[in-house]
Amino acid sequence: MSQGLQGAGILVVGASLAGLRACVVLRELGYDGRLTVVGDEPHLPYDRPPLSKGFLVNQDEDVRLPLPDGLDIDWRLGRRARALDLGARTVEVDDGTLLPFAGLVIATGSTARRWPGPTPAVGVHVLRGLDDARALRTALRRGGRLLVLGAGFLGSEVAASAHGAGVPVTVVEPEPQPMRRAVGEAAGAFVAALHRRAGVDLRTSTTAVSLIGDPTFTGARLSDGTEVRAGAAVVAVGAAPSTDWLAGSGLRVAGGVVCDHHARVLLEDGTPAPAVVAAGDVTRWPHPWAPGPGLTLGHWSHATEQADTAARSLLRPQIPAVYRPVPSFWSDQYGVRFRSVGLPALADSAEVRENDPDARRLDVAYYRQGRLVGAFTANRVGRTAAYRARLATELHELAG
Amino acid sequence: MNMRVHVDMELCQSHGQCVFAAPAVFSFDEDDNLVHQETAAESMREAVVRAAAACPVRAVHVGPPDEGDVSGGAAA
Numbered sequence A: 001m002s003q004g005l006q007g008a009g010i011l012v013v014g015a016s017l018a019g020l021r022a023c024v025v026l027r028e029l030g031y032d033g034r035l036t037v038v039g040d041e042p043h044l045p046y047d048r049p050p051l052s053k054g055f056l057v058n059q060d061e062d063v064r065l066p067l068p069d070g071l072d073i074d075w076r077l078g079r080r081a082r083a084l085d086l087g088a089r090t091v092e093v094d095d096g097t098l099l100p101f102a103g104l105v106i107a108t109g110s111t112a113r114r115w116p117g118p119t120p121a122v123g124v125h126v127l128r129g130l131d132d133a134r135a136l137r138t139a140l141r142r143g144g145r146l147l148v149l150g151a152g153f154l155g156s157e158v159a160a161s162a163h164g165a166g167v168p169v170t171v172v173e174p175e176p177q178p179m180r181r182a183v184g185e186a187a188g189a190f191v192a193a194l195h196r197r198a199g200v201d202l203r204t205s206t207t208a209v210s211l212i213g214d215p216t217f218t219g220a221r222l223s224d225g226t227e228v229r230a231g232a233a234v235v236a237v238g239a240a241p242s243t244d245w246l247a248g249s250g251l252r253v254a255g256g257v258v259c260d261h262h263a264r265v266l267l268e269d270g271t272p273a274p275a276v277v278a279a280g281d282v283t284r285w286p287h288p289w290a291p292g293p294g295l296t297l298g299h300w301s302h303a304t305e306q307a308d309t310a311a312r313s314l315l316r317p318q319i320p321a322v323y324r325p326v327p328s329f330w331s332d333q334y335g336v337r338f339r340s341v342g343l344p345a346l347a348d349s350a351e352v353r354e355n356d357p358d359a360r361r362l363d364v365a366y367y368r369q370g371r372l373v374g375a376f377t378a379n380r381v382g383r384t385a386a387y388r389a390r391l392a393t394e395l396h397e398l399a400g
Numbered sequence B: 001m002n003m004r005v006h007v008d009m010e011l012c013q014s015h016g017q018c019v020f021a022a023p024a025v026f027s028f029d030e031d032d033n034l035v036h037q038e039t040a041a042e043s044m045r046e047a048v049v050r051a052a053a054a055c056p057v058r059a060v061h062v063g064p065p066d067e068g069d070v071s072g073g074a075a076a
């Protein structure tokens, strides 16, 4: 183990899935020095996936992530990191405190994008954290229609959950199908059919021209010339890596904090910053399937697996661990279990191997330059596991 | 010594992460239900522990065969 990490210890910024996983692995590997975690939410780490599913419409289920015994963490919750000084090896927190570190884990995740136009002060929501989910749930209980802006995974899930709780829902999506950028046309059409069969008012190839209401949201004008009246809106137009606090630090930030395949963070000159690693939604990292500047992924499994690598590379810099995963993602909508493996978004062609809307089953394989790069299935987990195995072999061959 | 593998099927959502991590121990049957070996060789420990850590709903638990309580294996 690297002895240099003992004194000031390891500082983790971001108290969520990736940050906690890094802490757990650091302790598992025998690190017994100081471990400090800064998080801007007031909560101990919790799981986000339930927030757009059952949690949004049911009672307050327990979403806390388990904290194994012996973690011995100095939690600094409700505190936002606002600047990193690599020379002094300190992070400045929003109350002015300077936290020194010998090793740093960057795990600040991503932040929901806001509505780009003028936005009523009350009744327009985003969904990223626990407090967002509680606020949206309260709004849904007040009754009235829910307007969902954006039909990616998050928007689609929110629409399905709200509909399941008896809330009338309108979804507005600029693309011709929901989730199209992630999984393409055929899978998107399958999801569109689910929404429409359920009775959700899905408007594709449509944008919201303006949100109405001052200060309280009452509806929206749409590009199809109609006006939708609604009691609440959810903006589900994606998330951006939370890197604002790294500006001017000397770390390379380009649509995420840039890492190598050991989860080590790179300086502006492209060399790894000593004892600085990162994991989760906040990173941009190289993958053999991804062209150019690499990937950012907002996937649960990515956050945990990259955090594992980050902890190992930090403790054992001489033999840094390698992060080269077959990505995977899940989504639950209308009781249908969607499973994605690999990177369907990178494909140049797709093969629909099964599409049975009545049985609610789907099986699509994705190729790039003739090689399998991903699969997306509905209610076909067994096949997903088979694809996963094939993809692992492909990746292994490619990486040599 | 073998270790004991337990999956809480009330929790399991068929995410398949355990199957990805340790296909020799976990698999799906023809009806897409998760099936797994009740015990696994000690040599599989690393893979099974990885499977437990990868399960998004923390349904996989690992323990020695004689232990009554097999919970908490994911974090051990």
Ligand SMILES: Cc1cc2nc3c(=O)[nH]c(=O)nc-3n(C[C@H](O)[C@H](O)[C@H](O)COP(=O)(O)OP(=O)(O)OC[C@H]3O[C@@H](n4cnc5c(N)ncnc54)[C@H](O)[C@@H]3O)c2cc1C
Pocket: A013, A014, A015, A016, A017, A018, A019, A038, A039, A040, A041, A047, A048, A049, A050, A051, A052, A079, A080, A081, A082, A107, A108, A109, A110, A127, A128, A129, A154, A242, A245, A279, A280, A281, A282, A297, A298, A299, A300, A301, A303, A328, A329, A330, A331, A332
């Ligand atoms: C509603 C919802 C549903 C989801 N559903 C699924 C799903 O079904 N399947 C799936 O695979 N994935 C899903 N995801 C994605 C998954 O939850 C994320 O990929 C995962 O949470 C990423 O973990 P992370 O630790 O990298 O980042 P985050 O969980 O975003 O955590 C980052 C933490 O850092 C904090 N932070 C940010 N900036 C600072 C700062 N400057 N100082 C201090 N703290 C800071 C943030 O407030 C946050 O607490 C979902 C996400 C959401 C929001």
Ligand code: SF4
Pocket: B007, B011, B012, B013, B014, B015, B016, B017, B018, B019, B026, B034, B054, B055, B056, B057, B058, B059, B060
């Ligand atoms: S990873 Fe967990 S939820 Fe998924 S199949 Fe295995 S036990 Fe079930």
